[in-house]
Amino acid sequence: MEFKTVKMEIPQEANIIIGQTHFIKTTEDLYEIMVNSVPGIKFGIAFCESSGPCLIRAEGNDEELKSTAIKNASALGAGHSFVILLRKAFPINLLNSIKNCREVCSIFCATANSVEVIVAETNQGRGVMGVVDGFKPKGIEEEKDIKERKKFLREIGYKL
Numbered sequence: 001m002e003f004k005t006v007k008m009e010i011p012q013e014a015n016i017i018i019g020q021t022h023f024i025k026t027t028e029d030l031y032e033i034m035v036n037s038v039p040g041i042k043f044g045i046a047f048c049e050s051s052g053p054c055l056i057r058a059e060g061n062d063e064e065l066k067s068t069a070i071k072n073a074s075a076l077g078a079g080h081s082f083v084i085l086l087r088k089a090f091p092i093n094l095l096n097s098i099k100n101c102r103e104v105c106s107i108f109c110a111t112a113n114s115v116e117v118i119v120a121e122t123n124q125g126r127g128v129m130g131v132v133d134g135f136k137p138k139g140i141e142e143e144k145d146i147k148e149r150k151k152f153l154r155e156i157g158y159k160l
Helices: 026-037 063-076 095-099 143-155
Strands: 002-007 015-020 042-048 056-060 081-087 106-111 115-121 126-133
Touching: 002 063, 015 095, 015 115, 015 126, 026 042, 026 056, 026 081, 026 095, 042 063, 056 063, 063 081, 095 106, 106 115, 106 126
Parallel strands: none
Antiparallel strands: 002 115, 015 081, 015 106, 042 056, 042 081, 115 126
16 A cells, blocks of 8 residues: 545635545535535536546536546545535535535545645555645734634624
């Protein structure tokens, strides 16, 4: 077995969600979740099928995000993994619906940060071992940081 890191490409002003699922209809079900959760959302989905023809299945309503999701899924190459790239919404708007999707087994990350996926490769294929989401802490939040956090949450409409 060999461990590798795979850096995900995240277009500007986009977020990424990476997870694991188990069925060919995942792309259609995730598509429906996306369009029914946030009006005007833009997204691309790519899913690595792990049996039969073992194709990357893709859907979306934004060609840049869809093609980048395909590129990320191809680089990842882990069976039954999926990559969603989205704009005009935040993962918080979708995560519960995605988790409740019957085929979805788990979510590895949901972020706008730089992401590296740690994969294990065997003779059979690849599997996701975990993710590196962003960077390590540089310090402890101080009063000015608390004020900035609270201001930001109000600016984006998540707090009154």
